[in-house]
Amino acid sequence: MTVRINGNAGNRAAAASKRGRIGEGGSAVEKSLKRPILKGRKYRNKKVTIDGITFDSKRESERYQELKALASRNLIEDLRHQVPFELAPGVRFSDEKRAKPALRYVADFAYQLDGRLVVEDVKSAITAKAAAYRIKRHLMLAVHGIEVQEVR
Structure with missing residues (x-):
């Protein structure tokens, strides 16, 4: 051989x-x-601070500036960043001492467009495939009736 x-x-x-x-x-x-x-961030993103707000990535900060411009022209309303949504309440298992906290999804942006709530999450192709994100996106639609818009 x-x-x-x-x-x-x-x-x-x-x-x-x-x-x-x-x-x-x-x-x-x-x-x-x-x-x-490898030392550093898992997906090699770099934190960026704009207007005193720290964003997880350069792309997220760019999207904030785009949305801010839309808000200044009154095309969208009530722009919010890092908006939490509860997907399931906290529970306490009988075999554990402490209660488990509620399952939450934190959206990058939420705003009102023509009277309806729009929820956006800035994702790269790699992070959009993450199992935890896919499950939370699914639960957002099932529990809250909100379809998360992925921005790339």
Whole structure:
């Protein structure tokens, strides 16, 4: 049985060996071959502050400025940021000491458009697929009758 090694992988191993990282001291091998630990935010978004409000991402702050412009032209009313909605009340399980808090969904923006409530959430393609978000979006429609608008 033959085993093929990617040419680049072989070069990396040879270079690591020359630098003394492979073959001497097991812990050095483990450290050099492991992927680096990513530090920072999970989806690599950057917090932005505008008008004294801190937004979770640059895209969310841009959407705020768009909505603010619409509100200044009286096209939308009652613009709010980080609006909480209760999806299920708190409960206390018989086998636990403490009660579990209510399940909530916090929308990025909510406003009135032509007399109806519009709820928006700024999502990237990756975050829109998150299971917790999909469940909460489903519950928003089932419990409150509000369809969350995804803004990308």
